[in-house]
Amino acid sequence: MWRDTLLVAGKDLRIEARSRVALSQVVPFGVVALVLFAFALGPDRTRMAAGAPGLFWLAVLFCAVLAVQRSVAVESVDGARDGLRLSGLDPAGLFLGKASAIAAQLIVLEVVLGVGVVLLYGARITTPWLIVASCLLGTLGLAATGTLYGALSAGLRVRETLLPFLLLPIAAPVLLAGTRIWQAGMAGGTAADGSQWLRLLVVFDAVYLALGVVVYGPIQESA
Amino acid sequence: MAPPDPSPPAVFLRHAVALSGRFPLLTGVDLTVARGETVLIEGPNGAGKTSLLRVCAGLVPLSSGRVAVFGLDPVRQSNGVRRRIGLLSHASHLYDDLSVRENIRFAVRAAGGEVARIEDACARLGLTGRLAKTTAAKLSAGQRRRVALAVLVARWPELWLLDEPHAGLDASARSVLNSLVADAAASGASVVIASHEPEFVGSLATRAVTVTGGRVTAERRIAAAPAEPRDQPPAALVARADGVPGGRVAHVA
Amino acid sequence: MSATRVPPPLSPRARWTVRSIGAAAAVGMALTVWLGLWVTPPDQVQGNLVRLVYIHPGVAWVALYLAFGLAAVASLLYLWPRTRSLFWDRLAAAAVEVGVVFNVCTLVSGSIWGRPTWGVYWAWDARLTLTAILLVLFLGYIALRRLPADPEKRAKRSAFVCLFAAVDIPIDHFSVLWWRTLHQGATVLNPDLSPTIHGSMAWTLLISFLSLTLVFVWMLLVRYRIGVLEDWLGSGELDVALRQRQAEGSSAGTADGATGTDALGTGPREPVPSLVPTPSSPDPAGVVAAGHPAVPERAR
Numbered sequence: 001m002w003r004d005t006l007l008v009a010g011k012d013l014r015i016e017a018r019s020r021v022a023l024s025q026v027v028p029f030g031v032v033a034l035v036l037f038a039f040a041l042g043p044d045r046t047r048m049a050a051g052a053p054g055l056f057w058l059a060v061l062f063c064a065v066l067a068v069q070r071s072v073a074v075e076s077v078d079g080a081r082d083g084l085r086l087s088g089l090d091p092a093g094l095f096l097g098k099a100s101a102i103a104a105q106l107i108v109l110e111v112v113l114g115v116g117v118v119l120l121y122g123a124r125i126t127t128p129w130l131i132v133a134s135c136l137l138g139t140l141g142l143a144a145t146g147t148l149y150g151a152l153s154a155g156l157r158v159r160e161t162l163l164p165f166l167l168l169p170i171a172a173p174v175l176l177a178g179t180r181i182w183q184a185g186m187a188g189g190t191a192a193d194g195s196q197w198l199r200l201l202v203v204f205d206a207v208y209l210a211l212g213v214v215v216y217g218p219i220q221e222s223a
Numbered sequence: 224m225a226p227p228d229p230s231p232p233a234v235f236l237r238h239a240v241a242l243s244g245r246f247p248l249l250t251g252v253d254l255t256v257a258r259g260e261t262v263l264i265e266g267p268n269g270a271g272k273t274s275l276l277r278v279c280a281g282l283v284p285l286s287s288g289r290v291a292v293f294g295l296d297p298v299r300q301s302n303g304v305r306r307r308i309g310l311l312s313h314a315s316h317l318y319d320d321l322s323v324r325e326n327i328r329f330a331v332r333a334a335g336g337e338v339a340r341i342e343d344a345c346a347r348l349g350l351t352g353r354l355a356k357t358t359a360a361k362l363s364a365g366q367r368r369r370v371a372l373a374v375l376v377a378r379w380p381e382l383w384l385l386d387e388p389h390a391g392l393d394a395s396a397r398s399v400l401n402s403l404v405a406d407a408a409a410s411g412a413s414v415v416i417a418s419h420e421p422e423f424v425g426s427l428a429t430r431a432v433t434v435t436g437g438r439v440t441a442e443r444r445i446a447a448a449p450a451e452p453r454d455q456p457p458a459a460l461v462a463r464a465d466g467v468p469g470g471r472v473a474h475v476a
Numbered sequence: 477m478s479a480t481r482v483p484p485p486l487s488p489r490a491r492w493t494v495r496s497i498g499a500a501a502a503v504g505m506a507l508t509v510w511l512g513l514w515v516t517p518p519d520q521v522q523g524n525l526v527r528l529v530y531i532h533p534g535v536a537w538v539a540l541y542l543a544f545g546l547a548a549v550a551s552l553l554y555l556w557p558r559t560r561s562l563f564w565d566r567l568a569a570a571a572v573e574v575g576v577v578f579n580v581c582t583l584v585s586g587s588i589w590g591r592p593t594w595g596v597y598w599a600w601d602a603r604l605t606l607t608a609i610l611l612v613l614f615l616g617y618i619a620l621r622r623l624p625a626d627p628e629k630r631a632k633r634s635a636f637v638c639l640f641a642a643v644d645i646p647i648d649h650f651s652v653l654w655w656r657t658l659h660q661g662a663t664v665l666n667p668d669l670s671p672t673i674h675g676s677m678a679w680t681l682l683i684s685f686l687s688l689t690l691v692f693v694w695m696l697l698v699r700y701r702i703g704v705l706e707d708w709l710g711s712g713e714l715d716v717a718l719r720q721r722q723a724e725g726s727s728a729g730t731a732d733g734a735t736g737t738d739a740l741g742t743g744p745r746e747p748v749p750s751l752v753p754t755p756s757s758p759d760p761a762g763v764v765a766a767g768h769p770a771v772p773e774r775a776r
Contacts, residue, residue, distance in 0.1 A: 078314050152633055180654075244626040
């Protein structure tokens with residue numbers, strides 16, 4: 001299973017390295033979202049700094065949808081998805097591989113957006129480890145659920161509109177938890193507030209990673 | 224009479240009915256392909272030839288009837304069977320952003336094949352030099368077909384399912400393909416070729432099955448005729464294909 | 477020949493059961509309305525507004541726990557290979573659809589109650605938020621089911637979506653609860669809607685719960701029956717399609733007999749066998765007799 005994970009993740013990341021879709025389209029979209037949020041919330045710096053955690057995670061969530069769409073689209077061309085099924089790859093490995101590739105892209109995105117939030121909204125980070133932990137755990141959760149829902153909607157013609165509708169409500173706990181942890185990690189928060197939410201994220205990640213490993217095979221067969 | 228074969232046949236279908244939504248793809252297929260046999264599936268467009276191959280590969284589940292590949296259900300027991308099957312379909316399963324070499328490497332490694340055989344496979348199909356480094360997006364349809372074939376050659380599975388393999392290939396590629404099929408049959412692999420242009424298949428197959436309306440409607444034996452001048456296989460192969468009555472090769476490599 | 481096909485009939489006992497549940501539900505609701513509006517006294521604090529307690533918690537209980545719980549269990553049973561049957565899939569779908577109706581009623585009744593009590597139509601308290609998330613998840617399930625697909629694929633996909641949503645609900649519950657209570661800002665609104673209950677109000681509350689449950693069950697059964705009929709209709713089309721496909725084979729065989737098979741000119745050609753379905757071909761009648769759209773081998 002791990003060998004297949006590395007194989008698939010490597011393939012997806014190599015494709016990304018060649019096509020640079022995440023770097024040239026998804027990340028800039030995230031930055032554009034941050035700018036638009038600023039227009040929406042007005043020029044008051046204190047208000048924006050207070051809203052920074054939520055806006056960061058909102059932007060990450062929307063970009064995650066795009067990253068998942070891209071990951072699914074890669075397999076839709078030339079019947080590649082059938083090819084993966086025929087190859088006898090371990091479905092769990094396939095799931096983890098695709099989720100890892102999405103996670104890697106999201107981490108890069110979060111670094112860029114994090115810098116953007118600090119610069120554009122004047123947010124100030126007091127407890128960096130909380131911020132980093134929330135990003136890592138949140139990314140895992142988004143990647144896991146995204147890969148699952150991507151597979152569920154893979155064969156559908158209306159995937160582009162259906163996937164966000166299905167994925168975003170499920171990802172709501174990540175948004176809630178991420179925002180709260182960031183608030184704890186910024187001016188005025190304490191570690192205690194944050195750790196409870198971190199535990200929630202751990203549970204969320206564990207549940208969806210375990211589910212994915214188990215059901216990805218049957219989902220593939222029904223696509 | 225040949226002695227009874229103790230191991231299960233390569234492909235076994237009984238009353239196979241397959242659906243896609245409400246549309247019936249197969250309406251009751253009965254077919255048995257013995258190990259080492261080469262069978263031609265012929266029929267008009269839309270007859271169900273592609274669906275038949277996909278059922279054998281385990282991509283399409285049956286809604287009634289039985290299917291067994293090497294004795295196992297290709298959908299429910301896919302673990303034991305997928306890596307022993309190779310399907311060459313209309314789509315080539317290539318990733319547009321990767322090069323030919325990378326695509327083949329990924330496909331072979333994903334299927335558990337040996338990486339060492341990739342070089343030979345590429346050489347045999349003329350995918351060397353600059354072509355090997357070309358991104359898949361820039362390939363022509365015939366070249367994509369050759370890449371998919373190279374994957375098959377590198378994997379050398381026990382059951383070859385070829386869906387209209389000659390379509391889109393030029394004459395030299397077609398003769399390479401025919402020699403490959405002959406080699407596969409000689410090595411004991413079972414081959415099923417679906418084609419609505421059986422003149423290209425020539426004497427590769429020993430049996431031809433006609434599929435129309437989603438089921439088998441006719442069957443005939445093909446005598447091992449001497450090679451047609453148009454599709455002259457390389458001389459080295461003539462000795463193997465000739466002189467074997469009924470064309471059935473019993474030994475397993 | 478196929479025009480005289482009749483849908484699988486409802487057995488007399490089933491018909492009687494559905495009717496009596498419907499009747500009991502109607503009686504229960506009438507009782508609730510009478511008790512709720514006339515017999516029970518108004519609350520000291522909330523006045524007549526408290527009468528909404530006979531609706532709101534009841535529909536909330538049905539929507540959140542009964543309907544969704546049933547859908548989740550049914551989906552799980554569908555996915556489990558040993559108990560796989562389209563019955564569970566249809567049940568889950570019916571439960572979700574009825575659940576959506578009750579969910580909307582929960583939100584609306586909560587809203588009506590909230591406006592005079594809190595001054596706003598909506599407040600982000602834990603329960604309302606959770607109900608809203610649940611509604612969106614349900615709607616996603618329904619959206620997925622509307623897409624045309626073969627019944628087993630659709631059933632599998634829907635079951636997975638329901639499963640993922642069911643797993644998400646406890647996590648959402650805690651998230652939203654902590655979100656409300658751990659938030660740094662003070663909560664101005666008191667989200668507690670339940671007044672103190674005793675006496676006739678308690679009885680009426682119990683009756684309202686029972687009646688609403690009966691209404692749910694009745695709607696579930698009716699919706700399930702509609703699902704059966706829809707699938708039966710689809711399988712009839714399948715039957716016709718199977719015959720047409722087989723027929724297309726023969727006409728193509730005789731008309732295009734020369735295509736592609738002459739070129740070799742080797743060996744004798746066998747005649748195309750007759751078109752009457754031989755015993756060896758699958759019996760489409762099996763599909764009709766079973767009355768189920770699925771696969772005779774796997775049908776229940």
